[in-house]
Amino acid sequence: MTDYKIHLLICGGTGCKSSESDEIKKSLKYWIDEANLKEEAQVVLTGCFGFCEKGPIVKVLPDNTFYVEVKPSDAEEIVKEHLLKGRPVQRLLYKDPHTNQQISDSKGMDFYKKQMRIALRNCGFINPESIHEYISRDGYMALGKCLTELTPEETIKEVKDSGLRGRGGGGFPTGLKWEITRNSEADQKYVVCNADEGDPGAFMDRSILEGDPHSVIEAMAICGYCIGADKGLVYIRAEYPLAIERLTTALRHAREYGLLGNDILGTGFNFEIDIRLGAGAFVCGEETALIHSMEGLRGEPTFKPPFPSVAGYLGKPTNVNNVETFANIPVIINKGAAWFSEIGTEKSKGTKVFALAGKINNVGLIEVPMGTTLREVIYDIGGGIKDGKEFKSVQTGGPSGGCLTKDFLDTPIDYDNLLAAGSMMGSGGMIVMDEDDCMVSIAKFYLEFTLEESCGKCSPCRIGNKRLHEILEKITKGYGEEKDIERLKLLSNVIKDTSLCGLGQSSPNPVLSTIANFEDEYLAHVQEQRCPSGQCKALLKYEIIEDLCTGCTLCFRNCPVGAITGERRQPHYIDQSLCIKCGACYEKCKFNAIKLS
Amino acid sequence: MPKIKLAENTIQIIKDICSEFNHSEGELINVLHKVQHTLGYLPAEVQEVIARELKTSVAKVYGVVTFYSFFTMVPKGEFPISICMGTACYVRGAEQVLSEFKRQLKVEVGESTGDGKFSLNCLRCVGACGLAPVVMVGEKVFGRVSPTQVKQIIAEYREGCATEPAKSA
Ligand SMILES: Cc1cc2nc3c(=O)[nH]c(=O)nc-3n(C[C@H](O)[C@H](O)[C@H](O)COP(=O)(O)O)c2cc1C
Ligand code: SF4
Ligand code: SF4
Ligand code: SF4
Ligand code: FES
Ligand code: FES
Numbered sequence: 001m002t003d004y005k006i007h008l009l010i011c012g013g014t015g016c017k018s019s020e021s022d023e024i025k026k027s028l029k030y031w032i033d034e035a036n037l038k039e040e041a042q043v044v045l046t047g048c049f050g051f052c053e054k055g056p057i058v059k060v061l062p063d064n065t066f067y068v069e070v071k072p073s074d075a076e077e078i079v080k081e082h083l084l085k086g087r088p089v090q091r092l093l094y095k096d097p098h099t100n101q102q103i104s105d106s107k108g109m110d111f112y113k114k115q116m117r118i119a120l121r122n123c124g125f126i127n128p129e130s131i132h133e134y135i136s137r138d139g140y141m142a143l144g145k146c147l148t149e150l151t152p153e154e155t156i157k158e159v160k161d162s163g164l165r166g167r168g169g170g171g172f173p174t175g176l177k178w179e180i181t182r183n184s185e186a187d188q189k190y191v192v193c194n195a196d197e198g199d200p201g202a203f204m205d206r207s208i209l210e211g212d213p214h215s216v217i218e219a220m221a222i223c224g225y226c227i228g229a230d231k232g233l234v235y236i237r238a239e240y241p242l243a244i245e246r247l248t249t250a251l252r253h254a255r256e257y258g259l260l261g262n263d264i265l266g267t268g269f270n271f272e273i274d275i276r277l278g279a280g281a282f283v284c285g286e287e288t289a290l291i292h293s294m295e296g297l298r299g300e301p302t303f304k305p306p307f308p309s310v311a312g313y314l315g316k317p318t319n320v321n322n323v324e325t326f327a328n329i330p331v332i333i334n335k336g337a338a339w340f341s342e343i344g345t346e347k348s349k350g351t352k353v354f355a356l357a358g359k360i361n362n363v364g365l366i367e368v369p370m371g372t373t374l375r376e377v378i379y380d381i382g383g384g385i386k387d388g389k390e391f392k393s394v395q396t397g398g399p400s401g402g403c404l405t406k407d408f409l410d411t412p413i414d415y416d417n418l419l420a421a422g423s424m425m426g427s428g429g430m431i432v433m434d435e436d437d438c439m440v441s442i443a444k445f446y447l448e449f450t451l452e453e454s455c456g457k458c459s460p461c462r463i464g465n466k467r468l469h470e471i472l473e474k475i476t477k478g479y480g481e482e483k484d485i486e487r488l489k490l491l492s493n494v495i496k497d498t499s500l501c502g503l504g505q506s507s508p509n510p511v512l513s514t515i516a517n518f519e520d521e522y523l524a525h526v527q528e529q530r531c532p533s534g535q536c537k538a539l540l541k542y543e544i545i546e547d548l549c550t551g552c553t554l555c556f557r558n559c560p561v562g563a564i565t566g567e568r569r570q571p572h573y574i575d576q577s578l579c580i581k582c583g584a585c586y587e588k589c590k591f592n593a594i595k596l597s
Numbered sequence: 598m599p600k601i602k603l604a605e606n607t608i609q610i611i612k613d614i615c616s617e618f619n620h621s622e623g624e625l626i627n628v629l630h631k632v633q634h635t636l637g638y639l640p641a642e643v644q645e646v647i648a649r650e651l652k653t654s655v656a657k658v659y660g661v662v663t664f665y666s667f668f669t670m671v672p673k674g675e676f677p678i679s680i681c682m683g684t685a686c687y688v689r690g691a692e693q694v695l696s697e698f699k700r701q702l703k704v705e706v707g708e709s710t711g712d713g714k715f716s717l718n719c720l721r722c723v724g725a726c727g728l729a730p731v732v733m734v735g736e737k738v739f740g741r742v743s744p745t746q747v748k749q750i751i752a753e754y755r756e757g758c759a760t761e762p763a764k765s766a
Contacts, residue, residue: 014724018731018738052727200721201684207724238630238667239720277630279665282721296625298664357685357726364727395684431684445687449721455664558745560697580700582693582744 013048027075047211123211163349168322199398202429344370348414397426400506402513438535461504674716683722
């Protein structure tokens with residue numbers, strides 16, 4: 001970093017940006033100008049720091065002070081107290097929930113202690129819009145090394161030896177894929193980066209592109225060198241405007257520095273990258289569908305083989321890798337395969353990024369070595385379940401994955417263990433659920449997603465999932481019968497076996513895994529017409545217990561449909577025919593006078 | 598759907614966009630993105646012009662427009678409301694928020710209010726799961742929304758005292 005003595009890094013990730021991080025930047029700049037510190041202090045908007053729960057985050061370098069939940073109005077104090085007088089603003093420091101002690105360096109926080117950042121190495125450390133900062137952290141060194149010291153074969157060998165597997169869900173060995181694409185003879189080949197990130201509830205890839213776009217550009221160029229391609233394409237969701245903007249800027253800078261274009265670093269190697277926008281179809285994350293979408297067609301998958309490595313974009317050999325897979329590459333080249341393969345488990349090397357969300361205290365973006373247990377992720381890093389509730393389940397793999405119970409909490413996370421447990425690694429969505437979540441409803445939620453996103457090309461997926469959804473709907477409405485559980489299982493297995501692409505082949509997983517792990521909940525729904533967690537509204541009834549009601553009228557004033565009647569200081573009454581079961585009264589009543597049955 | 602006659606300059610805008618992409622059929626999706634960004638939506642008449650310009654069939658253009666959820670054939674409201682229905686938002690109560698919006702606006706998902714002020718849509722994970730459940734009005738993000746806040750959010754825009762008008766595309 002250049003001449004400035006002080007750097008104020010503000011999180012510009014989507015979460016923090018939604019909570020006014022732009023405003024904070026403006027205020028900080030204003031107060032820095034006022035204090036005549038313009039020459040000494042620089043304000044930089046970075047990518048997601050990971051600790052989104054406590055956002056917006058502002059980090060002050062060089063002393064590494066980590067401020068949480070900053071508001072624009074705090075800017076004055078940060079400048080006047082911290083920058084001018086050297087006294088960090090105590091009230092903005094993170095407070096450890098166990099010891100109640102304030103921690104100013106992120107390294108001391110439980111949230112960061114067990115993490116290891118390879119793919120996210122630069123996120124939250126550099127200004128993603130500055131190529132200088134990327135270069136100052138060994139950026140483009142790996143590309144230089146490959147072009148000048150290693151042959152394509154040697155580079156591929158390094159990637160193979162590292163044991164890196166695809167982070168987009170499938171877990172295919174990356175080096176092997178590169179080798180296959182290299183060995184496919186053609187006059188033109190392509191490198192494609194899959195930034196479609198369809199898993200609803202996940203934001204890993206966008207955060208890498210928003211926080212460290214150059215790492216992906218560098219890796220794509222290395223891949224191009226290895227497989228013999230001079231053209232790269234990034235397929236990115238149009239819903240990610242910030243990521244698109246950052247990537248566009250990064251591409252421009254890379255061209256200006258001669259790191260893309262013709263004769264890169266004077267080695268005679270040419271490589272160019274273009275952006276292709278997705279248009280909101282989950283199935284386009286599947287590589288064959290993605291390729292059709294890039295060709296301007298409907299994003300419908302086609303049968304494999306041929307694999308894209310042999311015949312992909314415009315019929316030419318195409319190497320498709322995920323954003324996070326690419327982000328690992330420069331580090332592997334710089335530090336060596338041996339270093340990388342030391343990390344992780346026997347068959348899953350390195351780290352994995354997860355978007356940790358749901359009923360957990362520390363929602364955020366985390367990166368842990370493979371082999372870390374779910375318990376460590378949920379309790380040590382995630383800080384446990386929100387509001388002191390009981391853990392029920394953790395879902396990985398998005399709509400293709402499964403729900404695991406507390407019996408799996410000590411399972412070390414890797415591709416094979418998650419698969420064996422009935423879920424999958426997926427791209428990194430990790431949603432934690434508590435005692436209030438109904439697993440039948442969760443299965444239904446994922447199926448709704450699949451239904452909407454099925455491309456409709458093959459009937460098992462198009463019609464089968466619809467039938468699955470109908471059965472689940474019936475169960476949650478209280479009309480289910482015991483035979484329905486068997487029907488769900490049978491149909492699920494047929495859909496899995498006969499669908500054309502990965503979407504259909506995995507769409508029943510949430511149903512099968514919830515039946516396997518939470519059969520008692522299904523049984524309660526079908527045998528007793530009861531939803532144990534009280535989520536299935538059709539099975540619910542809110543009632544006021546006369547003896548406990550003080551007539552405070554709070555519920556009456558909060559009911560959105562006027563279903564509650566009663567005189568002040570007299571017991572109130574809920575008209576069941578009007579009640580829409582929103583639960584507002586239940587939450588508001590201070591006397592526990594409203595019961596759920 | 599009633600026929601709309603496109604104004605000459607609208608047709609010109611579409612033609613210019615197609616030229617920018619060399620009238621290449623393979624660029625169809627990029628063309629659609631740009632046209633929707635400029636015009637706000639892609640009614641049948643617009644698709645006809647695009648098909649002619651790219652020398653492809655209207656059926657193909659229609660097939661692509663209807664395949665992708667990002668493309669819309671009906672205009673969005675002045676203030677497009679999007680409820681995040683990603684998993685993280687769902688488990689934190691997005692469904693209740695959605696049904697409250699439906700009730701207050703008296704529209705279903707994908708529809709606009711009669712006065713054209715609001716349209717209601719769902720989307721999947723906007724990347725602010727820490728703020729779940731999340732609602733977007735235009736570009737503005739509202740976090741940790743509870744059903745009881747819905748009325749107030751709508752009122753804020755209905756009365757026109759919103760900080761800045763949301764963009765329509
Ligand atoms: C329905 C479906 C959705 C997918 N979505 C994604 C996605 O959003 N991002 C991604 O990188 N891979 C996704 N994949 C996996 C890709 O097909 C492909 O395997 C991957 O991009 C390869 O890159 P990798 O080897 O680096 O993981 C999806 C697969 C299926 C079947
Ligand atoms: S399995 Fe579903 S998404 Fe895949 S091709 Fe068939 S219908 Fe389309
Ligand atoms: S909020 Fe509770 S105590 Fe007050 S009137 Fe309603 S039910 Fe009775
Ligand atoms: S659950 Fe909602 S609709 Fe029913 S009585 Fe309570 S506040 Fe009114
Ligand atoms: S978005 Fe700011 S920490 Fe994640
Ligand atoms: S699921 Fe709603 S913001 Fe991520």
